[in-house]
Amino acid sequence: MITVDKLGYTYPETARPVLREIDLNVPSGQFLGVVGPSGAGKTTLAQALAGYIPHVLGGEVTGRVEIGGLHVVDTPLPDLVTRVGMVSQNPFNQISGAKFTVAEELAFGLENLGVPRQDMLIAVREVLRRLRIEHLAERSPYELSGGQQQLVALGAMLVMNPDVLVLDEPTSQLDPAGSRLVFEALGELRSRDITVVLIEHKIERLAEFADRVVVLVDGELRMDGPPGTVLAAPELVEWGIGHTRFTTAAVRAGGRWPSGAALPVTLDQALAGFGGAR
Amino acid sequence: MATLDFYQAGRSRVHGWNPVTKLSLSLTLVVTAFALPVLWWPVALLVLVLLPAVLASGVQRRFLATMSRFLLPVILLLFVIQGLFYPGGGQVLLTLGPLSVHADGLLFAARTALRLVVLTGSFLFLLLTTHPGDLMTALVARGLPPKISYVVSATLQIIPAFRQRAQGILQAQRARGLRTDTGLVSRVRALVPLISPLILGALSEVDERSIAMEARAFGSTARRTSYTVIPDSTAQRLARWLMLLAALTAIALTTTGVVS
Numbered sequence: 373m374i375t376v377d378k379l380g381y382t383y384p385e386t387a388r389p390v391l392r393e394i395d396l397n398v399p400s401g402q403f404l405g406v407v408g409p410s411g412a413g414k415t416t417l418a419q420a421l422a423g424y425i426p427h428v429l430g431g432e433v434t435g436r437v438e439i440g441g442l443h444v445v446d447t448p449l450p451d452l453v454t455r456v457g458m459v460s461q462n463p464f465n466q467i468s469g470a471k472f473t474v475a476e477e478l479a480f481g482l483e484n485l486g487v488p489r490q491d492m493l494i495a496v497r498e499v500l501r502r503l504r505i506e507h508l509a510e511r512s513p514y515e516l517s518g519g520q521q522q523l524v525a526l527g528a529m530l531v532m533n534p535d536v537l538v539l540d541e542p543t544s545q546l547d548p549a550g551s552r553l554v555f556e557a558l559g560e561l562r563s564r565d566i567t568v569v570l571i572e573h574k575i576e577r578l579a580e581f582a583d584r585v586v587v588l589v590d591g592e593l594r595m596d597g598p599p600g601t602v603l604a605a606p607e608l609v610e611w612g613i614g615h616t617r618f619t620t621a622a623v624r625a626g627g628r629w630p631s632g633a634a635l636p637v638t639l640d641q642a643l644a645g646f647g648g649a650r
Numbered sequence: 651m652a653t654l655d656f657y658q659a660g661r662s663r664v665h666g667w668n669p670v671t672k673l674s675l676s677l678t679l680v681v682t683a684f685a686l687p688v689l690w691w692p693v694a695l696l697v698l699v700l701l702p703a704v705l706a707s708g709v710q711r712r713f714l715a716t717m718s719r720f721l722l723p724v725i726l727l728l729f730v731i732q733g734l735f736y737p738g739g740g741q742v743l744l745t746l747g748p749l750s751v752h753a754d755g756l757l758f759a760a761r762t763a764l765r766l767v768v769l770t771g772s773f774l775f776l777l778l779t780t781h782p783g784d785l786m787t788a789l790v791a792r793g794l795p796p797k798i799s800y801v802v803s804a805t806l807q808i809i810p811a812f813r814q815r816a817q818g819i820l821q822a823q824r825a826r827g828l829r830t831d832t833g834l835v836s837r838v839r840a841l842v843p844l845i846s847p848l849i850l851g852a853l854s855e856v857d858e859r860s861i862a863m864e865a866r867a868f869g870s871t872a873r874r875t876s877y878t879v880i881p882d883s884t885a886q887r888l889a890r891w892l893m894l895l896a897a898l899t900a901i902a903l904t905t906t907g908v909v910s
Contacts, residue, residue, distance in 0.1 A: 424861050450870035458865060464811070465858040468866060469804030470796075472783035479877035481866035484796075486873045496877070514807050528866060 374398040374421060374536060374567060378435035381416055381425060390416045392591045394435070398567055398584075400535070405582030405599065406571040409612040413591040414571045415460075418540040421569060422458035423449055440535050453481065456536040457529030461544045463521035466528070467513045474516070474524055475500070475509040478531050485532070499527045503557050519550020526557055536567045544573065555581075576616045579603050579637040587613070604635035618642035655806050656716070656777040664707035668882045669776075669785040670792060671890055675703070676772035678893040682900040683768040686909055689757070692764035700771050709778040716774055717767070725763045732759035782806055788880045796874060800863075812848065819847050 376396040382389045390413045398404050408414045419425045426433050427449040437444040439455045460466060471477040475496055482492045500506045503523050508516060513524055522542055529537060539558070543551035555577055561568055562581060572578045578585060578599065585602040587595035589611050595602050602608075604619045615623070618636040622629040622645060629635075629645060636642035659665075664672075679700060683692045704713045736755025744751040776785075786799040820828075823843050829836050863869075903909045 419861075422865070424864065428861050428864050429857065449864050450867040450872070453865055453867045458861075460858060460861070462855070462858060465855050466862045466865075468800075468863060468868075469808050469859075470800045470863075471803070472781065472807070476783065476877055483874050483877055484867040484870045484872065486870075486875050489875055489877060489879070492875070492877050512807070514811055525862075532867075 373400050373438075373440060374569070375436070375438040376421075377438075379417075379420060379437055380434035381413075381420055382432045383416075384430045390591050391420065394588075394591075394593055396586065396593065396596075398536075398569065400567055401565050403562055403568045403570065403581055403583045405575075405578040405585040406569060406588060407573070407575055407578065407585060407603075407608075407613050408588035411590075412588045414588055415540050416591075417588060418458060418460075418538045418569065418571055420444070421536070421538050422456050423447065423452040424458070427452075450485070453534070454485070454532050455534055456538065457532060457534040458538040458540065459522070459526050459529055459542050460540045461542065463518050463525055463545065466525035467521060468528075472512055473510050474505065474513055477513045477524055478527050481528060481532050495531050495533070499531045502530070502560060503527050517550060518546045519553040522546060522550065522554050523557055526554070534566070536569065537561065538569045538571075540571045541573060542570075543577075575603055575613070576618070576638070579616055587611070600634055600637055600641070603637040622646075655782045656712075656774065657781050658709050658712055658778050659781075660708050660779070662707045662779075664703060664779050666881060667779075668880055668886050669780045669788040670882075671886045672776045672780055673785070673789075674890045674893045675699075676776045678897045679772040680769050681897040683765050685897075685900040685904045687761075687904065688909060689761055689764070692761075692768045695768055696764075696771065700768065700775060704771075704775055704778075707775070707779045709775075713771070713774060713778060717771060721763075721767060721770055724766065725759075728763055728766075729756065729759045732756065732762070784878065784880055787876055787878045790874070791876060791880065796868070800868075812852065815851070816844060816848055819844055 374396065376394050379391055379394040379396075380389050381391040394417065406414055406417065416425065419429060420433070420437055421439070421444070423437075423439075423444045425431060426445060433445055439452065442452065442455060444452065468477060468480050471480050478496045478499055479492045482495060487495075500509055503526065505520065505523055505527065508520060508524070513521060516524065526539075526542070542558075543554050546554065551574075558568070558570070558581060570578065570581065582599045584597065585595075585599045586593055587602060587605075587608070594611070595605060595607070603616060608615055614620075615635075616637050618639060618641065621642060622635050625646070633645050634641075636645050679695050683695055704710050732755040733751045734749050734755065736752050736758055740752045740754030742750045743753050743756070782803065786794075786803050790796055790799045820840070823840070828840055828843060
């Protein structure tokens with residue numbers, strides 16, 4: 373469970389806060405989507421949830437972030453990494469460089485935590501299987517495609533069995549094939565008892581996965597609700613986030629979209645709505 | 651993408667030795683070659699130890715190619731300079747106009763060259779037959795700080811990645827009209843628009859890379875365990891102690907003047 377209470381954050385040597393008065397409660401097992409325009413503070417929020425703020429990046433934090441009852445600011449990072457893992461945008465920078473094969477790369481965090489080898493073998497094998505990357509186990513992480521590297525980065529977090537996984541636009545630097553690999557893996561995560569926070573600009577994808585979506589604009593939470601409501605809200609256009617193609621199609625369809633019906637955010641909803649109108 | 655290492659995969663028994671045994675062997679060869687001031691000793695090490703080990707590991711082709719590429723010019727230069735300009739003088743073997751070739755100079759060049767061959771050959775043997783990851787794992791298990799291991803491993807892997815990125819930047823600059831094919835001056839000039847995006851890009855990634863390490867509990871104070879098991883044996887442990895003894899004996903023989 374994630375509890376964020378009046379979180380504010382200002383980067384070192386800057387005056388303007390990037391996050392302001394954020395309140396957010398995410399129950400265990402929920403898949404939360406976060407959207408917002410560039411510069412809204414999405415990555416900063418992700419780093420605050422994962423504890424990199426302030427432990428790695430410094431700066432001034434106000435308010436509280438708790439992960440499973442642990443106060444993030446007061447908890448040393450090595451104690452947090454088994455509670456919360458984060459996957460960021462650039463797959464290349466998430467490869468440690470310390471290990472020469474994918475299997476070793478996955479085990480790196482467990483080695484640092486002193487996990488017995490037998491447990492490591494089981495955990496690594498399980499993550500390789502779950503992400504369907506057994507065939508990459510003996511390859512160098514640097515020989516992989518961007519999508520495969522991002523799966524390894526995701527696996528490196530999953531292997532530590534965190535309660536919460538924060539994903540900061542994990543497909544933003546990937547080609548369509550790489551994005552598909554990552555989203556397939558995220559689909560797998562939905563079936564596990566893990567809390568996922570996915571920051572994603574591909575809102576059509578978010579609409580498929582998220583149980584709930586929040587909108588961050590200029591460091592503040594402006595909207596919070598089910599994907600069908602939030603992602604179809606007219607304010608999203610004004611804030612520079614935009615709508616899914618399905619919402620846009622329904623809006624442009626005018627009278628051909630059934631009156632009174634909620635605007636669609638997924639293909640299935642659009643098909644059902646347009647089918648009904650025919 | 652290739653790494654910077656020399657490792658040549660193989661299934662020989664030498665490949666299966668514990669990396670610390672191979673490192674000990676290399677260090678012992680170098681220490682004794684430099685400690686004992688006897689001309690034939692490096693030759694004996696080469697013929698009786700190093701070359702058989704290289705042959706047994708099946709890496710001889712790359713070993714010889716690398717050795718000759720690195721050492722032949724150095725050795726040639728060594729003989730020319732020491733033969734002609736050795737300050738000790740000694741018997742003149744040959745006179746070429748104003749220049750004389752001295753026997754002492756050639757002897758000094760031969761001794762230095764043989765030591766260089768042992769030094770380079772020993773470590774090349776280690777690098778050719780030992781995967782760098784295994785070497786680092788074995789050394790960390792024996793107390794090498796993980797941060798040093800990380801610096802070595804990351805350098806071997808990330809530098810080639812940066813080389814690839816540099817190629818990409820260069821291609822992008824060429825697409826904008828940068829000329830790099832018209833001689834030395836244009837090549838040197840091309841470095842300026844290459845270096846700044848490369849260095850600035852690397853610096854901007856430092857935070858993210860540091861986060862990636864912290865996310866794997868790299869800063870943890872827990873006693874580290876290892877996913878990879880590096881095989882070892884009583885015979886190898888005994889061999890390592892004997893090698894240490896041999897190196898210490900060589901140093902003792904020289905420092906006490908028994909061998910001079």
